[in-house]
Amino acid sequence: MEFIDVSYRYKGEPDDALLGFSLSVLPGRATALLGPNGSGKSTALGIGSGWLHPATGRIERGGSVAFLPQAERLAFSFSCLEYVSFGRAPHLPYLAVPSGSDEEKARAALREVGMGTKMDRRITALSGGELQLVRIARALAQEAAYVLLDEPSDMLDPAHAASIGDAIRRLTASGVGVLFSTHDLALALACADEAALMRSGRLVASGPTAEALDCEVLGELYGTPFGLTSLPTPLHR
Amino acid sequence: MTEPSRKAPGRLAASLVILLAATAAALLFGRYPSPGFINPGTLLEDPLALRVVLLVRLPRTLGALLLGAALGASGAALQFVFANPLVDAGFLGVSQGASFGAALAMVLGGGSLALFGSAFGFAILALGMSVAMAGRIRFGGAVLRLLLSGIAVSAFFSALVALLKYGADPLKTLPEITYWLMGGLSAVTWKTLSIAAPIAAVSIIGLVALRWRTALLSLDEATAASLGARPRLERTVVLGLAAAGVAAVTAMAGVVAWVGLIVPHIARLVLRGDGSPTVPGSAILGALFVVVCDALSRGLFSGELPLGVTTSLAGTVAFFALLVGRRINVERG
Structure with a gap:
């Protein structure tokens, strides 16, 4: 699945929700979309699912798409x-x-x-x-060839969030391409091969998850300093 | 809450058997030659009793079956489409449109065919107005817009009915309109039945055939669309089928309230689940509900009770019982 220079603006809104957004989602790989609230993650997923249509640019889907909206x-x-x-x-x-x-x-x-x-x-x-x-x-x-999930671990306890990560891993292991938005950095690190960071409707950085989720980059993305701490984390089953 | 059962087909078949038995009993129940049930043997000996059953009770009971099945199936389908278990055809303006059409025909002095045509036509017009107005509202989701415009169209036609009643001849037309609005099958003949039945049958069969796709439409639009549905188009098809069925039976029998709202809840209880079998279940149980209510309306007292009054009394009592028993859970809607 490939987003090629996609832009989108909701009716009656002054700003673009998505602007010049390009991203590839590969079969058998999971990509996490990260970014502050209102950065365009759900819009990107809506366009990927076919629910929204790009104003400019285009989307190419190499197969069918399953979509799990947030609510x-x-x-x-x-x-x-x-x-x-x-x-x-x-x-x-x-x-x-x-x-x-x-x-x-x-x-x-x-x-x-x-x-x-x-x-x-x-x-x-x-x-x-x-x-x-x-x-x-x-x-x-x-x-479906691709599964798109909007904040799949939203409001879940750590054990259930971990089981969502396991389910995403199983999807990619079976060859499905996964794109999910999340605010859960632990989920992104646990199950995403790539991370794409978004702000104000634009893609600001992307790459292998562990590299993309750098404290400095995240600090810039969310507008607040990030540091490394050690947290108790559910181990993979 | 009860766990859903996979016994829906068995329960549907059992409901159908009960419906057949109730229909046979309703044919034998009435006030001729004496109040209560006729011994089937009497039909062979008393030609008048046979005529009463064949020419009066049979078309009337078939009308009751059709009315209940159409209102039940459309109620269940509309609840899925609106993703709201408290909706029926009244929310689309269909019943009120039919009421206005019928009242207008009575004021203008048309015959029974004109009344049927006018009631049916205005019911469909009311649906068209609800859908068209919903398309011009600029906020909310498609379902909310349709619900709001349907409520407005219902109120509009209710006001027009009130206007017609206000201006109607108080000795002749006003009582006619008032009685028709209470709903009843006493005027059903083979002729009216032959017009309403094909339309209602297409509606019921169509809604039952589309039951699974209709249940899918109760998921939100983005989800339904990602499952390959075309929500707008499919919703319109179901609305059209449901409205045509309700319009046809309302044109035949007047406004028979509460069936479309309450019967799907009873069907979910009987079938132990909220899934797509609710639609055929509501058709069968709706028919059963109306056949029983109609038999009671005409056979219980020396004067006939309007059917709409009996269904409203039974429906509101059932509704209250379901609410108190937490069988209707609106929070989840």
């Missing part, structure tokens, strides 16, 4: 299995309902993210972390 409206208590089965929609004709094999793929996806024992649980009864895993299972069931 999701859940007005009905679908079971996890019903919800993950929605991931099969792009593979089904308009009037079809999921077949036995679609349901089997949904089950496999739930098992893959460690939610195999909660297939019949209602999604509105899940914790935030479990719900995020089930949403990733939906993206897995979609069998």
Whole structure:
């Protein structure tokens, strides 16, 4: 997936939300988008998913895309299995309902993210972390070439944030290209191969995560000094 | 909260069997030759009883089945489309549009066909106005815009109905309009049924066929779009199908309230889940609800109760019971 000099401005807004943004997302690699609030991360993901269309520039997608927006409206208590089965929609004709094999793929996806024992649980009864895993299972069931996630570890406890990192790792291991926005530097370091840093709608730096997340660069990006501290961190399972 | 069950197909089949039994019972229930149930054997001996069943109760009961199924299926589908479990066709202006159309035909003195055509036409016009106005609102998501414009269009047609009632002949037309607005199947004949049935059948079959795509539309637009849906187009298709069904049965039977709102909740309880089987479940249980309410309306007292009054009484009691039992959880909407 390639963003080529993409710009975007929301209706009625004076400034561009995205300006001359170029980035490549490679199959089997995860890229973390970092930057202050309002820097254009969600806009970039919206354009990557096809939900928003670039005003100028273009986007090239080398395959289908699954998108997990940051917040999701859940007005009905679908079971996890019903919800993950929605991931099969792009593979089904308009009037079809999921077949036995679609349901089997949904089950496999739930098992893959460690939610195999909660297939019949209602999604509105899940914790935030479990719900995020089930949403990733939906993206897995979609069998897309690229998965885009908007702040996947937002408001999750450290253990669930770590399991989201594991799920992202498994996606890339299976050849999927992943692009996710985050404020969680630990998540970026744990599972992103590359980091892209954004400010005011522009890409300001990108490169291998460990190199890009330099204290000086981050200090400049967020406008506050950064230093290295040692924090207790959940170990990979 | 109850865990969802994967027994929906079995429960749907059981509901269908109960519906068939209730329909047969409704045909045998009434006030001829005496209040209560007729012994089926009597039909062979009493030609008048047979005529009452075939010419009066059968079209009426078929009308009740159609009315309940159309209102139930469209209520469930609209709740998915609006991602809101407290919505029914009244929120799109469809019922009020039909009311105005019917009242106008009565004031102008048209026959039953003119009344049906006018009610149906204004119901569809009201939907068109809701959709067109929603497109001109410049804030909020598509669903909120449609809901707001639907409420405004409903209020607009309610005001027009009030105006017609105000100017109507108080001895003849006003009671006609008032009675029609309460809803009822007493005027249903094979003729009106033959016009409403094909439209309602297309609506019910279409909504049931699209149940899974419709459930998918309850996810937010960006998510639905990333799953290959075209939310705007697909929403319009479901709205059109639902409105056509509601318009046809409302033109036939007047405003029968609460069915579209309450029946999907009962279906979710019966099916132990919120998924796509809610749509066929609501069609079956809606039909059951209306067949039972209609039989009670016409058979319980010597004078007939308006069907809309019976469904409103039963519906509001059920709604309150569901609210108190926390079976309706609006917080999550």
